[in-house]
Amino acid sequence: MRTRWILAVVMGLLLTACSSDDGTSDGRITLRFQSLAWQEESVDANKELVEEWNAAHPDVKVEYVQGSWDSVHDQLLTSFEGGEAPDIIHDASDDLADFAYGGYLADLSELLTERLKSDIPQRSWETATFGDGIYGVPFLQEPRVLIANAEWLKESGVRIPTPENPWTWEEFRSIAKELSGGGKYGVAWPLKEPVSATLNLSLSTGGQMFHRGEDGKVTVRFDAADEVVPRTVHDEVNTDGSASTTTLGMGGSDTLPGFFGGKYAMVPLGFSYRQQIVQQAPKGFEWQVLPAPAGADGLTQGVSPQTLSVAEDSPHKKEAAEFIDFLLQPENMVRLALGDWMLPTGTEALKDPALHTTKDDWATGTALAAHLRSAPAQSVRGYPEWKDKVATPAFQEYYSGAIDLDELRKRLVEDGNLVLARYQR
Template identity: 25%
Template sequence: MRRAVLVAALAAGLLTGCGSDPGGQGDGPVEITWWHGQVETQAKTIEQLAADYNKAHPGVRIVPAVGTTNVDDMLQKVQAVLAGGKAPDIAYMYGTWMPHLAKNPKVYDLTATVKAPGFGWDDFWPSERAVSEVDGKVVGIPAVVDNLAVIYNKKLFDAAGVPYPGKDWTWDDFRDAARRLTKDGVYGTAYPVTGGEDTVWRFWPMIWQQGGAILTPDGRKSAFDTPQAAKALDLWSAMARQDKSVYLDQNGEKFLPLFQSGKIGMIVSGPFALLDVIDHKVDYGVQVLPGYDSNHETIAGPDNWVVFDNGSRRAKAAADFLTWLTRPEQDARWTLGLGNLPIRKATTALPAYDTFVKDFPDMDVFTANLDNAKQARPAVPVYPEFSEKVGDAISRALVGGTPVPQALTEAAAEADRVLERAR
């Protein structure tokens, strides 16, 4: 939902790769198919990592798959080959898919892998572990992690005489800055109102910061039709409809280019946005999200490597490979080398991290902000459909002017029906 286009393998190549298992359960080398979904520089890094592992582990052959299918279809692609009795050994999966995958008996339980001495599961940030674990089962091992903060244009702040945001700023400060920045064809900020998860994940932290929740503790009912949610959505509605300080991006693809061209003063986004911002030579800064009552909680978006059980020998080999892949030295090559945040705390102690921060100024703000990611999105299989109801409510309030209480109440009723059908 939030980084450069990822790709899975072509159908023919996938099926060929799945069916190939030299020595499968025998004594020969074991072949592991890896649906990584990367292109260009990312794919080259993957191929080099696989080659290095293969060289050091002659009993295993890691085979990265390549192709042109968007990763958004990865879950559907995997389910299709599972129905035919075949599956990759490792696949890249969005974190929001973990509750759904946890119910599939073909998904290999990685609990013993991450709890093994020397793995360092506690070295991963809590928000990553929370997404990886479903009902006590570790469904995936983190592949990529990000979070939301505010990226701002220093030149526009200076021109408007607005102080740069500080670590203790509030949402009222955010609104005031956006209002003062809005002039001469410049919007103070932006909000993607696609109605999808890109809309919703920007909303959840504002509820958490006020002590609110998304679901009831038993997970059976929605819990977002509350004063906390109303306060958050009222703020954005007032900014959009009264202050006219918010660019409402209805396809979700315009606000970043507008920020890069100096037409938007600040955006709520993740570290993935900095690559393009730097390329466009924007004089930028990064600050944590504004807060309520000194709470600057954010949301993380971890994606995972998931292992499928194609027999104990292959599953064990795949898990061993992921143990190697996620060690700090390999993590630095895979994440830092591609402009992503480290997935492990120990990686920040490597010289490569110092280089990373020099190449991507203020990226260390995003890294430190992982400590502000204290909760994960609800671990329910129907979360994508549940999220759509909330996204639609936000869009109707900001674009259509639907009163906030009405939008939230209607969304809660629809979300509860989604949860009810899933029981």
């Protein structure tokens, strides 16, 4: 009996040793990849790449898990705290700070290949760098552009801007006024969530909003450069009558019926909205992509790229990083970008001819890639609370005309710094 008991213990230990490295009985490693792709083309591209990886790597299987942008932050937080986080995590760079500082994400600095590190520009890496570590690989980015009624602009005779010769903010305001009248508006600003759009576009005028002192603490300032974009929007709505008041509370998609119906000449939207326009525009409707207006710093604007991260608790970080490297090979990055109607971050992928066509104005968006920078609030602790409790209501009231510029400044700075101070003690 004692011999049988010893043999059973030994066999149990051997089985445990064989399965502890991969969690499977057949010796294969299984990685869970949670993707937030939602458009059909994007989902298909992601699933196809997972299948191609699995076919070429029989010992490291990747399991595709569908996530949702609507609930990803809370869902990830729950999975991290419950020890059930996916190995490979698709998210956005502006959602990573709390997870990175909280120890939930792996530092990828020593896990990434030199090819991938050198292919993605430093300005993009900065969006996923927190402290001394890299906690995500930025791979898709989206400039904000003007989607315009091409026929309306052509008939008006206004100068059509290009990435090489864009409108200034002053010129944009003047042209929006020129295009208005008879119950129609030169521009529709969909600003249901006004903060990121305002801050990101304000980089073109030199606006920063957040300033880090020598002690490392961040404070809010609202200087002359920060005023240009919000003042332009406010004056178009409340002084010129060139922007519709009703669209201020809308999301981007909500403005499309009015745009197609000839109510607005231009709508500032993310570059990926082109897909919805292609699918929904009435037959014969002519549209075009224009660069956002330029300020003292040219076409510069802030972005929060989509990212791929690895969970700190993953027992297979090396293999997860290898899958990310495969997923972001230049030709694969192009496939993901085309599927999402966005721009890749990789310099090699950006050279692909498919991203330089006049069809659907890919070339206009690609020309803006070099001007994209880390969003101003990217690494600011306490930003979500500042945005939700202070900045969003303040900007909404200012844009509607309920408060003036001085009151906006007071709220953003005084109330905002009280919020940030709690996170920097």
